[in-house]
Amino acid sequence: MVKRHAAEQERYNPFVMLADGLLTLFYGMLVTWRNLWRPKITVRYPYERRPVPPRYRGLFYLKWNEEKQRLNCVGCTLCAQACPTDVITMVKLGKGTHAGVSEFTMDLGRCMFCNLCVEACPFDAIYMGPAYELASERRDAAVFRIADLAQGGEEAVRKNIETIQRLMAEEEKAKPAAAHASEGHAS
Amino acid sequence: MIEAVASFFVQHPLLWTFVKAVVLASFTLMIPLAVIYIERKVAGYIQSRLGPVHVGPQGTFQTVADALKLLLKEDIVPTGADRRFFYLAPYIAFISTVLSFMVLPFAPGWVALEMNVAVLFVLGVSLFNVVSILMAGWSSNNKYSLLGGLRAVAQLLSYEIPMVLSVLVVVFYTGSLSLTEIIEYQVKHGWNIWHPPVLIAALIYFICALAEINRTPFDLPEAESELVSGFNTEYSGMRFALFFASEFANNFFITAFAAALFFGGWDGPILPPIVWMFLKVFVMIFVFMWVRWTPPRLRIDQILRFAWQGLVPLSLLNLLFAIALGVR
Numbered sequence: 336m337v338k339r340h341a342a343e344q345e346r347y348n349p350f351v352m353l354a355d356g357l358l359t360l361f362y363g364m365l366v367t368w369r370n371l372w373r374p375k376i377t378v379r380y381p382y383e384r385r386p387v388p389p390r391y392r393g394l395f396y397l398k399w400n401e402e403k404q405r406l407n408c409v410g411c412t413l414c415a416q417a418c419p420t421d422v423i424t425m426v427k428l429g430k431g432t433h434a435g436v437s438e439f440t441m442d443l444g445r446c447m448f449c450n451l452c453v454e455a456c457p458f459d460a461i462y463m464g465p466a467y468e469l470a471s472e473r474r475d476a477a478v479f480r481i482a483d484l485a486q487g488g489e490e491a492v493r494k495n496i497e498t499i500q501r502l503m504a505e506e507e508k509a510k511p512a513a514a515h516a517s518e519g520h521a522s
Numbered sequence: 523m524i525e526a527v528a529s530f531f532v533q534h535p536l537l538w539t540f541v542k543a544v545v546l547a548s549f550t551l552m553i554p555l556a557v558i559y560i561e562r563k564v565a566g567y568i569q570s571r572l573g574p575v576h577v578g579p580q581g582t583f584q585t586v587a588d589a590l591k592l593l594l595k596e597d598i599v600p601t602g603a604d605r606r607f608f609y610l611a612p613y614i615a616f617i618s619t620v621l622s623f624m625v626l627p628f629a630p631g632w633v634a635l636e637m638n639v640a641v642l643f644v645l646g647v648s649l650f651n652v653v654s655i656l657m658a659g660w661s662s663n664n665k666y667s668l669l670g671g672l673r674a675v676a677q678l679l680s681y682e683i684p685m686v687l688s689v690l691v692v693v694f695y696t697g698s699l700s701l702t703e704i705i706e707y708q709v710k711h712g713w714n715i716w717h718p719p720v721l722i723a724a725l726i727y728f729i730c731a732l733a734e735i736n737r738t739p740f741d742l743p744e745a746e747s748e749l750v751s752g753f754n755t756e757y758s759g760m761r762f763a764l765f766f767a768s769e770f771a772n773n774f775f776i777t778a779f780a781a782a783l784f785f786g787g788w789d790g791p792i793l794p795p796i797v798w799m800f801l802k803v804f805v806m807i808f809v810f811m812w813v814r815w816t817p818p819r820l821r822i823d824q825i826l827r828f829a830w831q832g833l834v835p836l837s838l839l840n841l842l843f844a845i846a847l848g849v850r
Contacts, residue, residue, distance in 0.1 A: 363816040367568050371812075377572040 387465040392448045394466040394479070395441060398459055399486035405498040406485055408460035410436040417455035420445045428499050433506065435499040439484060443469060444477035542634045543620075550620045554770035555585040557807060561770075564811040592763040600663055600756045607661035611654045612757065612764035618650035619768040622775050627702045629788045629795035640701040641693060644779060645686055648734070651772060652678040655743060655753045658765070662756040670752030673822055674743035677733055680829030681740075685730035687837035688723035691844045692783045695720060701779075705787035713786040719844035724784045726837050731776045731810075733825070735769065738814040742822055777806035 378385050387393065398407045410427035411434075422445050426438035453461055471477065485491045531538035559574070559582060566573025574581030599608055625640040627633040637643055652674050659671020692714055693699060696707040704714075714720045733740035744752030754765045781787055781802040788795030790802075820828070 360817055364812065367812060367816045370570060371564075371567050373570055375567070375572050376570050377566075379572070379575060 387467065391465050391467070392450055392463045394443075394464050394469060395452075395484055396462055396464045397439060397481070397485045398462060399491050399495075403498065404494055405435055406460065406491065406495045407458050408436050408439065409434045409458055411458070413455045413457065414452035414461055417451045419449065419451065420447060422446045423452060428496060429503045431506070433499055433502040435495060436481065437496055439481040441479045441484060442477060443479055444474065546623050546634050547620050550616070550623055550771045551767055553774050554767040555589060557770040557774055558588075558766075559585045560804070560807065561811055564808065565815060568812070568815045589763060592766075593760055595759040597759040597761060598756075602663040603756065604661035604663070607657045608756075609761075611658035611661065612761040612768075613654075614657065615651055615654035615768040616764045618647050618654065619771045619775065621647040621650075622779075623771070625701060626775065626778055627705060627782065627787065628778075628799050632796065633702060636702060637700065638703075639699045641689060641699045641704070641783075644701075645682075645689065648772075649678070649682070651768065654768075658757065659743075659753040662753075664756050666749040666751075667753050667755045670743040670745075670749050670755070674736065674753060676822065677736075677740060677742060677825060680826050681730045681733040681833070684726050684829065684833035684837040685734065687834075687841055688726040688730065689783060691719050691723040691841055694841075694844050701782050701787075705782055705789065708786040709789045713784065713789065715784045717844075717847075719840055719847060720784060722840045722843070723837070724780070726833055726840065727780060727784070729833065731780065732813065733829075735772050735776050735810075737773070737810055739817040739820050740825060741814075741819060742825065745819055747819075773807060773810065774803060777803045777810070780806060 399405075400407050408425075410425055412423075412425060412427075415421075415423040415425065422441050422443065424438075424440050425436045428435045428437040448463070450463060453463055469477070482489045482492050485495070487494075531541070562584070563573040563581075565571075574584035577583045577587050599605060622644050624634045625637045625643055655674040656671040659667040659669070659674070662668070692704065695714055695717060696704045698704055698707065708714055715724055732738075736743050742752075743749075744754065746752075749755070754762055757765060778799065781799060785802050787802075788799045790798035793801070
């Protein structure tokens, strides 16, 4: 009881309080002084950029298959079906084993970057890339067409259509012969 | 050429006064631009940021751009405001600041008005600033503004006394109320700060100056986290700019006053006097900013108790100490 009283007196001793206050004040001043000279963490954004993490969900891209000289996309619309906000529309090109797309449009004005289309794709065709500066003053700038999305751009789209058309034509050429052969065989 | 101009102004003293007034008023409007820029830089650096970097080299034109923006902004008067006082308050704040600058010697001969009671004059006109704050707080018809204004008055009442008492110690030492004479005394006899009673007086002055210009930890009249922006909450456009300018010009002035009283004003080797004056002022302004980002804000009752129970007795004792040492 007596001890506690003494402790309390100690705590409310004005000189102890003053010394304590001054000490903490000067310690605080030391902390801010040190902070003044520490390296700054600011990234001056328009002039400097931080690297984007590898799994960043930025602008979509359609994967280019160098070996087959075409885009991986076969136009199956699984991504369009998976999309909760109807971002994706596409025009299918060719059919069967050589199926692809001639048009692939994404209206990112509706996109919420949920990654569901990427997860739905069984052909490794659509991915989310590192580009993130997608804001614009125009509404139609949010609509990205196939040339904007394909890896390799306009050139890749052209080659993609060429390859698919060539393969389809080859198949078409081989088909009547095969059909004829099988017909002949049957008769 | 210079002689012709000089003789012209000697013949027309009123015109010369007008020129000096214009120069001083412009200086009072311009100096906040520099002080605010430094403030923002120091604040940024202490918080591991860079501060303004975008406008001009190293962001130096940022405050100029801000001032231009404020000039162009709409001037809004809140409904139910006491219009006369609402309009008048910023001008009183600004005029009180210009008046204090009037008697401040920047360098030998660089003083707008040589006054033999300059110290008394400064302590007098700096009071007007608080009158304007109360006017602004009262006339805004806003609870936050009113609370800010009331706090400003309570704070001034408690801090003006120890401040005057600490200035009085310097006056005792130098035997003059003229700022020019005080500085010239220090040029001859060494800075006042080296005398023990003046050192204590300078510390008291420093604390009171923080309270006088409403800076953390005594920034109660404009405590952002509780009073929105305090007494100037309802102000916008150029009137707000005037309040802001007068606040930061006051910041400059109170350190310049301290430099004149304690640190020998323009006294210093090699560099020209005006440079020394500004050097001392900006070092002290830096310390003010440094303090601003360190201790948290006090409560109003803590502030008043600290003033009345701590600083007033201390400054009185210090005055007795100075007298006991038998100066001059």
